[in-house]
Each structure stands twice: as structure tokens, then as C-alpha cells.
Amino acid sequence: MENKKSQKLSVTALIISMLPLATFVPRLFNMALTDTVRSIWVGTNILSVFGGLVLSIICIKNRDSRSVINTISTVISSFWIVLMCGIIILALFIHFI
Numbered sequence: 051m052e053n054k055k056s057q058k059l060s061v062t063a064l065i066i067s068m069l070p071l072a073t074f075v076p077r078l079f080n081m082a083l084t085d086t087v088r089s090i091w092v093g094t095n096i097l098s099v100f101g102g103l104v105l106s107i108i109c110i111k112n113r114d115s116r117s118v119i120n121t122i123s124t125v126i127s128s129f130w131i132v133l134m135c136g137i138i139i140l141a142l143f144i145h146f147i
Contacts, residue, residue: 053115063109064102066102067098067099067130099134102126103124105123106124
């Protein structure tokens with residue numbers, strides 16, 4: 051029973067980690083989004099990245115529940131966080147120079 055719970059949590063963490071890729075869907079269909087929708091989308095992406103990372107860490111912390119899915123979701127979430135931090139640093143660098 052515990053294994054099924056951790057497996058479901060692992061899949062949930064992977065799905066939440068992949069959610070920011072949905073940002074590219076409107077671009078595929080050449081849809082223009084309003085500023086409000088884009089702001090909401092950014093907030094959702096940030097929350098999903100941090101939520102996916104937290105769930106991944108919870109799953110990977112337990113030795114018994116470690117799996118390839120946990121590792122992949124942790125790597126994906128870490129990539130998104132590094133990417134977001136890089137964008138913030140670049141924006142600050144450009145703004146102050």
C-alpha cells in the first residue's frame with residue numbers, strides 16, 4: 051500500500067514538474083494572450099516548479115521510494131529553478147548596467 055502511495059506521488063511530482071511546458075501550447079496555435087493571462091500563467095508556472103520540487107524531494111528522501119521517475123522529476127524541477135534564477139539574474143544585470 052505504501053509503495054502505491056509513493057508511486058502515485060512520484061507520478062504527480064513528474065506531472066507537476068512538466069506543467070511549465072504547457073506555456074508553449076498557445077505559441078503552437080499562434081494565440082496572443084493578454085497581460086493578465088500571462089501574469090496568471092507565470093504565477094502558475096512558478097508554483098508548479100516549486101511544488102514539483104518539494105514533492106520530488108519528499109519522494110526521493112525516502113530510500114524505499116526512490117525510483118527513476120523521482121530522479122527525473124527532481125532534475126526537471128531543478129532545471130526550471132536554475133532557469134528562473136538565471137533569468138532573474140540576467141534581468142537584474144541588464145537593468146542595473
